[in-house]
Each structure stands twice: as C-alpha cells, then as structure tokens.
Amino acid sequence: DIEAVYAAADPPPTHKKANSFSRVYASPPPSPSSYSTSTPPNSDSTLEFPSLDAPYDPASAAEQLTAHPTVVAAINRIVAAAGQMAATVQVPFLTLCDAGMGYHLPSCLRVLEAAHVVEVLRDGPVHVREIAARTGVEQAKLAHILRLLATHHILREAAPDVFAANRISSLIDSGKPLRELVAKYVRVSALALFFFRYFLSFSYHILLSLPPFPSPRLPASFAPAALIHVHIREEDDRGGGGYPNRFRLERFEKAMAGTGSWEAPGAGLHGFDWASLPRGSVAVDVGGGIGSTSMLLASAERRSAIVIQDRPVVVEMGEKAWRAKCPELLDSGAVRFQVHDFFTPQPFTDAAVFLLRVVLHDWPDAFAHRILLRLREAAAPHTKLVLADFVLPLACVDDFGVGEGINVQVEGTEKMLAPAPLLANLGKASANAYWMDLTMQVTFNGQERTLREIVALALTAGWKVVRVTKAPGSLFRHIVAVPVAVLVSPQRRARAGSGSAFFDLPRVGGMAGAGNAEAGEMEMIERASSRCGTPTFGSRVDLPSVAKARARFGGVWSARDGRLAVRAVPRRLRL
Numbered sequence: 112d113i114e115a116v117y118a119a120a121d122p123p124p125t126h127k128k129a130n131s132f133s134r135v136y137a138s139p140p141p142s143p144s145s146y147s148t149s150t151p152p153n154s155d156s157t158l159e160f161p162s163l164d165a166p167y168d169p170a171s172a173a174e175q176l177t178a179h180p181t182v183v184a185a186i187n188r189i190v191a192a193a194g195q196m197a198a199t200v201q202v203p204f205l206t207l208c209d210a211g212m213g214y215h216l217p218s219c220l221r222v223l224e225a226a227h228v229v230e231v232l233r234d235g236p237v238h239v240r241e242i243a244a245r246t247g248v249e250q251a252k253l254a255h256i257l258r259l260l261a262t263h264h265i266l267r268e269a270a271p272d273v274f275a276a277n278r279i280s281s282l283i284d285s286g287k288p289l290r291e292l293v294a295k296y297v298r299v300s301a302l303a304l305f306f307f308r309y310f311l312s313f314s315y316h317i318l319l320s321l322p323p324f325p326s327p328r329l330p331a332s333f334a335p336a337a338l339i340h341v342h343i344r345e346e347d348d349r350g351g352g353g354y355p356n357r358f359r360l361e362r363f364e365k366a367m368a369g370t371g372s373w374e375a376p377g378a379g380l381h382g383f384d385w386a387s388l389p390r391g392s393v394a395v396d397v398g399g400g401i402g403s404t405s406m407l408l409a410s411a412e413r414r415s416a417i418v419i420q421d422r423p424v425v426v427e428m429g430e431k432a433w434r435a436k437c438p439e440l441l442d443s444g445a446v447r448f449q450v451h452d453f454f455t456p457q458p459f460t461d462a463a464v465f466l467l468r469v470v471l472h473d474w475p476d477a478f479a480h481r482i483l484l485r486l487r488e489a490a491a492p493h494t495k496l497v498l499a500d501f502v503l504p505l506a507c508v509d510d511f512g513v514g515e516g517i518n519v520q521v522e523g524t525e526k527m528l529a530p531a532p533l534l535a536n537l538g539k540a541s542a543n544a545y546w547m548d549l550t551m552q553v554t555f556n557g558q559e560r561t562l563r564e565i566v567a568l569a570l571t572a573g574w575k576v577v578r579v580t581k582a583p584g585s586l587f588r589h590i591v592a593v594p595v596a597v598l599v600s601p602q603r604r605a606r607a608g609s610g611s612a613f614f615d616l617p618r619v620g621g622m623a624g625a626g627n628a629e630a631g632e633m634e635m636i637e638r639a640s641s642r643c644g645t646p647t648f649g650s651r652v653d654l655p656s657v658a659k660a661r662a663r664f665g666g667v668w669s670a671r672d673g674r675l676a677v678r679a680v681p682r683r684l685r686l
C-alpha cells in the first residue's frame with residue numbers, strides 16, 4: 112500500500128516551484144562586502160543553518176547566512192575537520208578502498224540527473240517502484256543507486272525504498288515538468304544507464320590491460336588494485352606464459368585473502384557455531400578459492416572435515432599454498448580440495464554446512480538462484496547454508512517490510528546502526544559496501560544485496576534465512592539458512608500463447624515440493640522471481656493458491672495432479 116508507505120515517511124518537504132538554477136543565478140547571495148564582518152551573523156537567535164532535508168532555497172535567510180564570511184570560514188573548518196577526523200580515525204585499508212572505488216559516485220549522480228529522478232521527487236518522497244515506472248530505469252538497480260546517493264547525503268531515504276530530494280539534490284532540479292523532459296529526451300534514462308555500464312566496463316578493461324607493476328611495500332594480505340576482480344576464463348588461466356591472466360589470477364587470490372579485512376576481527380570464526388557440528392561431519396566451502404577462510408577454520412576448529420571446491424586452476428593453486436603453509440592438514444585428511452563447478456549437481460549430499468563466501472555477489476539473481484538450487488538439491492534436512500557477504504542496510508530505519516507485504520523474520524536483524532541525526536546505515540562509514548555493490552553491478556551484473564533481497568533470493572531456491580550475525584564495525588555478515596520446500600521452478604516453460612502450461616512443484620531431497628509460503632512471502636517470491644526471469648509460485652496447490660495465482664498473474668488457473676496449471680498463459684509469465 113504505497114499510500115501507507117508515504118504516510119509513514121517523513122512529511123514531504125515544502126514544494127518547490129521554480130528552477131533552482133535560475134533562482135540561484137537570478138538572486139545571488141549578498142556579496143561578502145555587504146556584511147559587516149564585525150557583526151555576528153546570527154544575532155537573530157531564530158535563524159538556523161539550512162536543513163539538509165529540505166530543498167535548496169537560495170532566497171531563504173538561512174541559505175544567505177551561509178555566504179557570510181564568518182560562516183564561510185566556519186563551514187570550511189567544519190568540512191576540513193570532518194574529513195581529517197575521518198581519515199585519522201578510519202582503518203587505512205577502508206580509507207584506501209573508499210578512495211579506490213569513489214568513481215561510482217559521479218556515475219550515480221549522472222543517473223540521477225539523466226533519468227530526471229529529482230524532477231520526479233519535486234513534490235515529496237516517492238517509492239522507488241513509482242520512480243522506476245516514471246523514469247524507465249530498472250527498479251532493483253535504481254534502488255541501489257539512489258541508496259548509494261542517500262548514503263552520501265545527496266538524497267534522503269525517507270522510508271524503506273521511498274526517496275526524497277534534499278538540499279543538495281534539489282539543486283539539479285531543472286524546474287521543468289517531467290513530461291516535457293521525457294518527451295524531449297526520449298528514454299535518456301535507460302540509454303544513459305546502458306551506456307554508462309559499458310563505459311565503466313570499458314574503463315575497467317583499459318585499467319586491467321595495463322601491465323602489472325610490482326608493489327613490494329604492500330603487505331601480502333592487501334592488494335587494493337586487485338579488488339577489481341575478473342572472472343578469468345578457464346582457457347585463459349593457463350594461457351601461454353601466464354601473462355597477463357596468470358598474474359591477475361594470482362593477484363586475485365591475494366585480494367581474496369585481503370577481503371578478511373572487510374570482516375570484524377574474528378567474524379569468520381564466530382559467524383557460525385562451528386563447534387556445534389558433530390564430530391566427523393563435512394563442511395563444504397563452495398567456490399572456496401584457495402581456501403583462505405577454510406584455513407582459519409581448520410586451524411581453529413578440527414571437529415569437521417573441510418572440502419574446498421573451486422575450478423581446476425584455483426584448486427591447483429590452493430593445494431600448492433596449503434602444502435607450503437600447513438601440509439599436516441592436507442595429509443591428515445582434515446582438509447581437501449575438490450574440483451567442482453557449482454552450476455552442476457553438488458556431490459556432497461550429507462554435508463553439515465555449505466559455505467558460500469563472497470560468491471553470490473559475483474552473480475546476477477538468476478545465476479545465484481541456480482548456485483543455491485544445486486546446494487538445496489544436495490542438502491540433507493540437517494544441512495545448514497552459511498552465506499558470507501556484505502549485507503547492505505537501508506539508508507533509513509528498516510522495519511523489515513512491515514506494511515510492504517514482506518516480513519523478514521530473521522534473528523539478529525538491526526533496524527538501524529546509529530540513532531538520528533546520524534544516518535541509520537552510518538552513512539559514509541558504510542560507503543565501502545555500497546561501492547562494492549556498484550563494482551559488482553558494473554563488472555558482472557552481480558550485486559551486494561540487502562537482507563530483504565538475500566532472504567527473497569534464498570527462498571526461491573528452498574533456503575530459509577534464520578539468522579544473521581552482528582558484526583560491530585562491519586557490514587560483512589554471516590547469514591545462516593536452513594532447507595525448506597522449494598517454491599520455485601516451472602519444469603516446463605510456458606510458451607507464449609500456448610493453450611496451457613503446467614508448473615510442477617519439484618521434488619527435492621525426497622521431499623515433495625509443496626510450497627509453504629506464508630502470508631507476505633508470495634509477493635517477496637514474485638519480486639525475486641521477476642529478477643530471476645523465472646515465474647515462481649509460493650503456493651500449496653489448493654483453492655486459495657489457485658485464486659492467488661489468478662489474482663496475481665491473470666489467466667485461468669486450476670490445480671491438477673499436484674500441479675498448478677494455467678490456460679492461456681498470461682503475458683507476465685511468457686518467458
């Protein structure tokens with residue numbers, strides 16, 4: 112109920128009718144000489160500094176105050192002090208990451224401007240669903256872009272997924288009606304996004320084609336340049352003499368070891384109760400790289416055997432690294448490497464834990480769904496899935512879906528990381544997770560995800576998230592999920608215009624895949640599935656679910672032989 116969401120949001124800022132730019136130039140602030148520098152600027156005690164949350168109004172007394180020489184000097188000192196304090200106190204690794212990925216900010220700003228988002232927000236907060244509909248930009252991507260801008264105080268997330276312009280973004284309001292702009296620049300927004308992506312990918316390729324340079328003074332665990340990582344095709348990994356991809360591959364593995372610095376100290380060990388696993392059980396580190404995380408686990412916790420799965424060339428490198436560092440763990444069988452493609456059936460069908468660390472963020476939802484589904488097919492009832500990834504908080508207090516049909520009932524969720532007036536997601540202190548999100552998006556069409564997105568994605572593959580760890584000082588989280596019935600996956604694809612189509616509820620792990628969707632989950636699944644390109648149904652095959660399917664998708668639905676059947680495939684389900 113979008114009205115309810117708006118009602119819950121902060122009151123809209125005052126309407127702005129005129130073009131900010133023209134007003135800026137039409138009424139420049141008084142020149143410094145018009146002030147008496149000896150007079151304190153704020154002798155009127157009611158005059159306050161302009162609010163960040165309200166639109167920019169150059170004519171206001173508060174805004175004019177900012178041109179007074181004393182105030183200008185104070186502003187400069189505040190900005191200098193804030194920047195210097197941040198650089199002084201923040202861990203240098205994170206400051207370097209911030210500096211290394213800040214190039215996403217202008218790209219996001221460009222989307223804001225080219226898609227005319229500020230004009231859409233002119234009259235107050237708007238839900239991203241509506242912004243997407245009015246600008247033609249894909250909703251899921253737009254939400255992340257706008258949240259990154261909100262994290263940098265350029266917009267405001269007034270309520271979950273509801274964005275508002277503020278003192279900064281309102282400055283780029285053209286003052287023209289949206290209709291006029293869209294007519295003039297037909298679909299500029301979609302095109303801009305399209306070309307940006309390619310422009311950025313192109314820049315990456317140029318950067319990555321530069322010859323490697325030695326950096327002997329960097330500690331081995333830190334390789335910032337390699338944080339931009341590349342999926343190297345199998346045939347390239349070994350290719351002639353190892354240049355350039357062999358270098359990149361080796362640098363990449365160092366960078367992966369360096370990602371330990373994203374985590375709160377000890378989080379890798381405490382993110383899951385490894386000691387609770389029965390002696391002799393098996394933990395599978397899927398897409399485990401050279402096993403940097405497993406090495407920590409294996410050294411601290413010897414109850415379960417660890418299998419590290421990856422592609423052949425990585426397994427080869429991993430075995431070499433372990434043989435050099437801790438051969439006894441390989442020789443005792445406590446740890447072993449296995450070549451395995453995670454898009455193919457998982458060979459371990461009785462694992463205690465499947466660990467996916469920084470794997471899902473490499474992949475778009477449709478592929479991430481497949482990786483999760485392969486694990487679900489191999490899961491026993493006691494198997495746990497541990498996802499280790501950044502979890503993006505909203506830039507406002509998060510009610511976890513109340514009022515949006517989504518209830519993320521997960522142990523360990525936090526509605527906010529800081530009280531007002533700080534941003535609920537800790538603003539600039541959290542920038543790195545949002546930079547990584549954009550890096551994943553422009554490089555692989557992957558992404559970092561919010562908890563809602565992770566919960567919804569996992570559910571499409573039969574994993575129910577039950578717990579997320581708290582990790583003070585880091586947005587890198589360990590998320591624990593348990594197997595539930597798979598709610599997804601048409602076995603036969605609906606053909607456009609075909610007379611009828613059946614969507615089987617699959618059998619997984621010997622369990623009939625009759626859905627167990629609870630209230631609210633249906634919508635969540637549907638949203639996730641629309642991103643996966645696969646229609647999904649959270650449904651028991653009973654009359655209410657048939658009615659739900661009809662209401663949601665149109666068409667004529669019935670329950671036949673434990674399957675949902677649809678006649679005259681509705682447009683929304685055509686694949």
Ligand SMILES: C[S@@+](CC[C@H](N)C(=O)[O-])C[C@H]1O[C@@H](n2cnc3c(N)ncnc32)[C@H](O)[C@@H]1O
Pocket residue numbers: 367368397398399400401402403404420421422425451452453454467468469470473
């Ligand atoms: C971002 S790294 C994460 C490595 C490790 N989990 C860690 O946290 O250090 C992603 C890993 O997925 C592996 N990978 C990519 N495609 C794969 C596939 N189809 N099957 C198995 N592993 C794959 C890569 O080789 C790489 O080691």
